[in-house]
Amino acid sequence: MDLNQKRTRTVDRVDSVDPDLVSPESTPMCPFPDEVLEPVLSLINSHKDRSSVSLVCKDWYNAERWSRRHVFIGNCYSVSPEIVVGRFPKIRSVTLKGKPRFSDFNLVPEDWGADVYPWLSVLAKAYPFLEELRLKRMAVSDESLEFLAMNFPEFKALSLLSCDGFSTDGLKAIATHCRNLAELDIQENGIDDLGGDWLSCFPETLTTLQVLNFASLNSEVSFSDLEKLVTRCKSLRVLKVNRTINLDQLQKLLLRAPQLTELGTGTFTQDLVTRPVADLEATFGSCKNLLTISGLWDTNSLYLPVIYPACASLTFLNLSCAALRSFELAMLLIHCKSLRRLWVLDTVGDMGLEAVGSWCPLLEELRVFPADPFEQENVAGVTESGFVAVSRGCPKLHYVLYFCHQMTNAAVATVVQNCPGFTHFRLCIMNLGQPDYVTNEPMDEAFGAVVRTCPNLQRLAVSGLLTDLTFEYIGKYAKNLEILSVAFAGSSDLGLKYVLGGCPRLRKLEIRDCPFGNAALLSGLTKYESMRSLWMSACNLTMNGCRVLAKEMPRLNVEVMKDEDSEDSQAHKVYIYRTVAGPRRDAPPFVLTL
Amino acid sequence: MDLINFEATELRLGLPGSTDEWDKKSTASPVNTNKRSSSEMGSSVTDETDSSRSPPPAKAQIVGWPPVRTCRKNIIQGKKSEPEMGSGMYVKVSMDGAPYLRKVDLKVCKSYGELLKSLQEMFKCIIGLYSEREGYKSEYAPTYEDKDGDWMLLGDVPWDMFLTSCRRLRIMKSCEVIES
Numbered sequence: 001m002d003l004n005q006k007r008t009r010t011v012d013r014v015d016s017v018d019p020d021l022v023s024p025e026s027t028p029m030c031p032f033p034d035e036v037l038e039p040v041l042s043l044i045n046s047h048k049d050r051s052s053v054s055l056v057c058k059d060w061y062n063a064e065r066w067s068r069r070h071v072f073i074g075n076c077y078s079v080s081p082e083i084v085v086g087r088f089p090k091i092r093s094v095t096l097k098g099k100p101r102f103s104d105f106n107l108v109p110e111d112w113g114a115d116v117y118p119w120l121s122v123l124a125k126a127y128p129f130l131e132e133l134r135l136k137r138m139a140v141s142d143e144s145l146e147f148l149a150m151n152f153p154e155f156k157a158l159s160l161l162s163c164d165g166f167s168t169d170g171l172k173a174i175a176t177h178c179r180n181l182a183e184l185d186i187q188e189n190g191i192d193d194l195g196g197d198w199l200s201c202f203p204e205t206l207t208t209l210q211v212l213n214f215a216s217l218n219s220e221v222s223f224s225d226l227e228k229l230v231t232r233c234k235s236l237r238v239l240k241v242n243r244t245i246n247l248d249q250l251q252k253l254l255l256r257a258p259q260l261t262e263l264g265t266g267t268f269t270q271d272l273v274t275r276p277v278a279d280l281e282a283t284f285g286s287c288k289n290l291l292t293i294s295g296l297w298d299t300n301s302l303y304l305p306v307i308y309p310a311c312a313s314l315t316f317l318n319l320s321c322a323a324l325r326s327f328e329l330a331m332l333l334i335h336c337k338s339l340r341r342l343w344v345l346d347t348v349g350d351m352g353l354e355a356v357g358s359w360c361p362l363l364e365e366l367r368v369f370p371a372d373p374f375e376q377e378n379v380a381g382v383t384e385s386g387f388v389a390v391s392r393g394c395p396k397l398h399y400v401l402y403f404c405h406q407m408t409n410a411a412v413a414t415v416v417q418n419c420p421g422f423t424h425f426r427l428c429i430m431n432l433g434q435p436d437y438v439t440n441e442p443m444d445e446a447f448g449a450v451v452r453t454c455p456n457l458q459r460l461a462v463s464g465l466l467t468d469l470t471f472e473y474i475g476k477y478a479k480n481l482e483i484l485s486v487a488f489a490g491s492s493d494l495g496l497k498y499v500l501g502g503c504p505r506l507r508k509l510e511i512r513d514c515p516f517g518n519a520a521l522l523s524g525l526t527k528y529e530s531m532r533s534l535w536m537s538a539c540n541l542t543m544n545g546c547r548v549l550a551k552e553m554p555r556l557n558v559e560v561m562k563d564e565d566s567e568d569s570q571a572h573k574v575y576i577y578r579t580v581a582g583p584r585r586d587a588p589p590f591v592l593t594l
Numbered sequence: 595m596d597l598i599n600f601e602a603t604e605l606r607l608g609l610p611g612s613t614d615e616w617d618k619k620s621t622a623s624p625v626n627t628n629k630r631s632s633s634e635m636g637s638s639v640t641d642e643t644d645s646s647r648s649p650p651p652a653k654a655q656i657v658g659w660p661p662v663r664t665c666r667k668n669i670i671q672g673k674k675s676e677p678e679m680g681s682g683m684y685v686k687v688s689m690d691g692a693p694y695l696r697k698v699d700l701k702v703c704k705s706y707g708e709l710l711k712s713l714q715e716m717f718k719c720i721i722g723l724y725s726e727r728e729g730y731k732s733e734y735a736p737t738y739e740d741k742d743g744d745w746m747l748l749g750d751v752p753w754d755m756f757l758t759s760c761r762r763l764r765i766m767k768s769c770e771v772i773e774s
Contacts, residue, residue: 105658188665216665248694373662430660
């Protein structure tokens with residue numbers, strides 16, 4: 001085929017979408033013909049890079065849109081499905097995020113929106129060969145799952161994280177009709193668990209499964225069907241079962257799938273008086289490829305040792321479902337030399353965290369969850385000393401999520417000095433308005449130290465007693481901050497003004513129960529279009545303030561959620577986000593778009 | 595203090611009057627509690643230094659605080675608890691060296707003899723006969739955990755008394771019996 005014919009073909013393709021965007025011959029602006037540009041661009045996977053590419057010139061915009069296979073939509077209301085399919089003709093994989101993050105903590109009423117169905121009906125027409133769908137905080141009904149199963153014959157991968165509105169009936173449809181399914185990943189969803197028979201709906205001909213995660217479902221599945229499924233899916237690399245699977249069953253599964261790289265166990269205890277199962281220990285030893293272990297419900301020092309033979313190569317250990325004590329964790333960690341990520345419950349205490357510091361020098365991420373978040377009295381848990389101990393032993397630590405009841409400014413300053421590479425620093429002092437318990441001062445200096453010492457900080461969550469000074473520090477020093485979470489903090493409008501006046505890279509800001517009012521909101525007028533979204537609830541915003549913002553910034557959706565208790569003039573819950581799709585057409589009655 | 599009034603008006607799960615229980619349950623309607631939390635925040639900041647105050651208002655549960663996902667809250671609370679087995683029916687039976695336990699219905703067995711027969715069949719072992727003086731002559735000794743948590747040799751007490759106090763069974767290997 002000669003060069004002229006190739007160019008004609010390119011022109012025809014573009015014409016079919018937008019007759020004005022005719023691709024010229026190679027120009028000095030763009031020396032590469034499409035035939036070269038497209039294959040090169042197809043190697044670029046990061047959606048941020050692709051965004052940059054598409055802004056270079058019209059040719060690159062076109063080449064990029066034709067070569068894009070995966071589209072990431074961080075806010076489902078920022079764009080309409082029609083616009084997406086209009087721009088990208090050849091998508092095979094879609095990631096969609098819906099509700100604001102605070103919906104995880106019951107701050108967003110039900111029926112708020114983020115229904116995936118309108119997206120599916122458009123995607124079915126435009127991308128009949130869609131292979132992957134990853135949803136986070138979307139409302140997904142059984143009808144949607146059935147529609148998905150029936151309308152996308154090449155469908156391979158479904159991942160549902162923090163979604164709600166569906167039941168196991170929807171999963172039945174997926175299992176029954178998706179003949180090429182490679183991934184079914186169901187995590188932390190508000191799901192109606194009607195029984196475990198969905199698993200038995202996988203046909204005996206299905207052998208392509210690589211990822212199966214049903215750890216968050218409660219009902220018992222047919223073990224024999226599960227065992228058969230695992231046996232015939234030779235490429236299975238991720239298997240995360242639910243709590244109803246016991247140790248004996250787990251062992252059988254592991255014998256069938258020694259190639260697993262990620263394992264989520266079921267209940268990890270048995271009411272035996274004697275030693276742990278020697279066979280199970282040997283089985284773990286034969287799983288040479290395990291990188292991740294999670295689950296481990298109900299486990300204790302009797303049974304945990306069976307995983308020791310698999311620990312040397314583990315990079316991620318998720319113990320957040322196992323209420324371990326300090327010595328149990330310590331004994332386990334001795335075997336975990338390669339650990340990079342560790343999730344634990346605060347039952348391990350400061351001594352457990354000292355063990356982390358001693359035995360895990362390669363640790364990059366630590367998450368400490370509260371075992372009993374609502375217990376106010378007689379709480380043990382972890383304190384500032386555990387935090388410092390980890391930072392001393394783990395200089396590569398860059399991601400921390402830490403729930404505690406007490407903290408000091410000095411400790412946090414020490415931690416960041418030991419680990420200046422923090423990218424994600426999420427500290428949750430669970431007692432509201434808690435000052436430094438030694439000096440009784442606000443925790444301002446702690447977060448000041450964090451933002452001053454950690455130049456790569458992308459995500460920050462603050463807590464404790466905080467004045468506007470914290471936010472002055474954040475605005476001034478947190479140059480790379482993208483996500484900020486604030487609750488029960490600040491003294492006045494100044495706090496929010498500082499943040500909005502600084503933080504050039506801010507994308508997501510979520511605030512609850514802070515004394516920030518209209519003046520502060522409006523000080524960020526020009527900033528909101530460069531951000532994905534802003535959430536403010538139980539602050540001092542009024543409807544009038546929000547109306548002013550909406551009027552000044554027509555390309556933002558300014559949504560106010562009304563509730564019966566608050567006065568009409570108060571803007572109780574406000575969600576502001578940039579959009580090219582205009583106001584929502586599916587807003588429920590309690591959501592007012594101003 | 596305003597907070598006390600709010601507690602009375604708060605919507606929550608649980609019977610009226612069951613004040614101790616509610617802070618362990620998952621949060622109720624999110625709609626009504628945010629007003630309280632704002633004023634609560636105000637009080638907790640200004641009242642910090644007043645030591646004569648009653649304990650901090652932290653008892654009042656605030657929607658979405660601490661920021662822990664619902665699924666995570668249930669991890670410790672969701673532990674399955676074994677129902678009381680005092681009246682007989684199904685009890686667990688463990689055997690030293692066996693990889694998993696079994697369950698046996700004590701009500702079905704009308705006597706020790708029948709129970710021992712079932713156990714022998716289940717675990718393919720010979721436990722043998724009971725004698726008051728020497729216990730069991732085989733390499734196994736059937737024991738049970740009683741209501742006090744003690745491990746007792748099967749057969750010493752009348753069957754009916756055994757039924758009321760047996761929590762679970764364990765077939766021990768005789769050498770261990772002698773050592774303990």
